[in-house]
Amino acid sequence: MNARSTVSLVGDTGRGNEAAILNAALEAFGAKGFHGASMRDVARGAGTSLSNLYNYFPSKSRLLAEVLRHANDELVTRLHVAVDEAGDDAVSRMREAVRAYVRFVVDHQLAMVVSTNEVRYLDGEDRERLVVDRDATQAVFEQIVAQGAASGEFRTPHPADAARTVLSGLAGVAQWYRPDGRLSRGQLAEQQARYALALLESPLAH
Amino acid sequence: MNARSTVSLVGDTGRGNEAAILNAALEAFGAKGFHGASMRDVARGAGTSLSNLYNYFPSKSRLLAEVLRHANDELVTRLHVAVDEAGDDAVSRMREAVRAYVRFVVDHQLAMVVSTNEVRYLDGEDRERLVVDRDATQAVFEQIVAQGAASGEFRTPHPADAARTVLSGLAGVAQWYRPDGRLSRGQLAEQQARYALALLESPLAH
Amino acid sequence: MNARSTVSLVGDTGRGNEAAILNAALEAFGAKGFHGASMRDVARGAGTSLSNLYNYFPSKSRLLAEVLRHANDELVTRLHVAVDEAGDDAVSRMREAVRAYVRFVVDHQLAMVVSTNEVRYLDGEDRERLVVDRDATQAVFEQIVAQGAASGEFRTPHPADAARTVLSGLAGVAQWYRPDGRLSRGQLAEQQARYALALLESPLAH
Amino acid sequence: MNARSTVSLVGDTGRGNEAAILNAALEAFGAKGFHGASMRDVARGAGTSLSNLYNYFPSKSRLLAEVLRHANDELVTRLHVAVDEAGDDAVSRMREAVRAYVRFVVDHQLAMVVSTNEVRYLDGEDRERLVVDRDATQAVFEQIVAQGAASGEFRTPHPADAARTVLSGLAGVAQWYRPDGRLSRGQLAEQQARYALALLESPLAH
DNA sequence: TATGAATGAGCATTCATTCAT
C-alpha cells in the first residue's frame, strides 16, 4: 500500500539520449556525490558512450546544473499548483504547500537529496541562477506565513525565519525517508503539515 | 556583539601534528567536500607534507571518520552537560538541549556542515559506528519528548517522529547560518527553542 | 653469421597501439622486472601517453598477463609445428622439440626471460590460466619421453621427472645465452638436443 | 620421513638483530621479489622498526647483497666439503657435488629462489662480486667435468658448456621443488645425480 | 642501538575533456 515506485525525474525531451543522460546523472550524483561520480559512471548508466555526453552537455558542471534545474522546476510547479488549488486562508494554503512538498520528496527523493547536497558544486553563474529559483520556493512559504501572521492564523513572530525553519524540516525529510517506512506517503504529508502548523503557532491547528 | 571567532574543533592531542591535520581536514572537506578535497589540500592546510599525513591516518576515509568522531564527541558532550544541568521538567530540558545544539552549530558550523554532508562517504565500519553515536544524540531528544508526552507537557503524538523533525530543523541551521546575521548566538538559540517547543505542541511554551 | 636481430614478439593486432604497448611492456619488464618497471616506462617505450595504456589494458597486472600469453602462444605454436613435422620415433621428435625450443629462446630471449621470472606476479586467475598453458608444453615433452621409454629409445626411468629436468635446462638457456656467443643458433640447438638425449639415456644418441 | 623443516639461512651473527633482519629480508624478497617487497615488510618480519634497519644495512640494495652473499657462502661451503670428501675419480666427485647442491636447494629453497631471481637487482659493484663468487661454484663443476673428460669418464665435448647445463638443471630444481613431493631429499639428490652423469655421457653411470 | 616523525619522489590509476572519424 505504501510502495510507490520512483519514477524518472526527466521525461523524454525530444532530443535523443538527453533524458537518459539526465536521469543517469541524477542516479550517479545521488549514489556517489558530484565529485565521487565520474562522467564514465553517467555514460554507463545512460547506456551511451563517454564522449557522446559532451554532445548534450558541455561539461560535468553544466550537467549537474541541468539536473538540478529539472528537479527544481518540478518542485516549483507542484508547489504552485497546490497553493493555487488551496483555499484562501493561510492554514489551508500552508497545509497544501507542505503536502505537495512532501509528495515531491517521496516521489523524487534522489532528486531532493542531490539538490540539497550538491548545489555547492555548481559553477558561479549556475549557482546563482538556482539560488534565485530556490528563493522563489522560499518566497511561497514566506508569503503564506506572512499572510497568516497578518490574519492572526499564525502567532509566530518573524515570518521569514519561521518559514525558513519549516522548509529546513521539509528538506530534511529527504535525508531519512525510506519508502518501506511505517507511514504512507499521505500520512507522512499529514504529519509534516501538523508539525509545520504547530511550529507556526496556529491556534486552530490541533 | 554578535561575532564569535570559530575555534578549532580539535585541540592538541599530544601527538605531533595530529590536531593540525584534523583541523585542516575539516576545513578542506568543508570547503570542497570529501571527494573534492585532496589529501594534498589537507597537507597544505596542516603545514606538513602529503606523505606525513599517512603517519597519522591510514587513509583519507579514516581521516574523515576521525574528524566526524571528534565533531560528534564534542556535540554529545555539550548536549549531556546541558541536559544534566537543566531542570527536571521536559520543557526545561528540551529548551536547554536545543540551546546547546544551536550553540554548537554556531561555534562549529563547519564541523556541523561536514558531519551532515560527508557521512555518506564513510567506509562501512566507520559509518556504522558514527550512526550509533548519532543515535545517542537522537535518543536524548526522543527521551525528552517522550517524557513531555507522558507528563502532558507536549501534546504531539509519536514522540520519536517529532524528535527527529526537531533535530532535522536544528541540523538545518548549519546550512544557512551566517555569523554576521541579524540574530546573536543567544537569540538564535532562543528562537530555535521556541520553534521546537511549539512544534512539540507545548501549551505553556508561549 | 651468428647475428639474428631479435624481432618483435607481437605483430600488429589491428588495434591501434596494442602491439607497440605489448612489445614495450616486454622490453620494460625484461629490463627492470615487473615491479621495477613503471607504466610510465612502458608508455615511453610504446610512444604513447601513460593514460592511453589504460584504454588497452585495465591494469599493469593484466598487461603482464597478455605479454606472457603472447609469448607462450608463440612457443606452443612453434613446438607443435616442429613435433608434427618430425619423424615418428621418439628420438627424432625429441630432437625437433628441443631444436624448436632453443630457436624460440634465441629469437625471443627477452620473452623467455620475462616468462620465467615474472609469472609469479600474475594475479590469481591469470596465473592459473598460464600454468595450464605451460602444462601443455610440458605435456608435449612428457609424452615424447614416455613414448621413448616404451619403445626402448630412452632408458631413463620416471619419464615425467626426466621431461621436467630437460625443460628446466632449456629454460635455463635463456638466462645465460648471449647473441654474440661462440655458438650459432643452429649449433646451440644441436648441442642442447644432444644434452637432452643423453640425459634421457638414449643408447643411439651419440 | 620426507619432511625437513626449513631452517634459517643466517644464524646469530653476534650483532643484535642482524640475523633476524637478513632472514626477514630473505623471506620478504622471496615472497614478493626485491622491488615488490618494501623495507617496511622486512622490518615487520624482523620484529624491529623501519629506521633501525639502516643501523645494520645502509640501503635496501646492500641488504639484498648481504642476503645473497650469505646464501652463496653456504652453498660454496657445502660444495667444497662434499667434493673434498668424495673419492678421486670424476664420477664420484660429480655425484657428491650434485648431491650437496640438491641438499642445499632442499634445505634453503627460498635462498636459492631469491639468488636466482633477484641477482639482477644488485648494484654494479655488488653484482660483480657475486658473479665472481658464483663463478667459483661453476668452476668446481667445470673442473670436475674437465677431469672426467680427460680421464675418459665423461664423453661429452665442451666441458664448460656441459657443466653450465648441469648447473642450470640443478638451479631449476628450486623453482619446482615442493617439500611434500613424491621423492625424499635423498632420492631427489640421487635422481639429479643420475641425470647429470647421463648428460655428461658417463659410460659407467647406468 | 633503537625509534617515530618527517620528506620528496614516485607509483598505478582515474579524471574531465578533446578530437578525428
Next chain:
DNA sequence: CATGAATGAATGCTCATTCAT
C-alpha cells in the same frame, strides 16, 4: 549524433631514506 582513442593533470597512496632524540 555517436564513437574509440588520445591526453595532461590530478588522485590516493607507498617508497627508500633521513634525522632528531
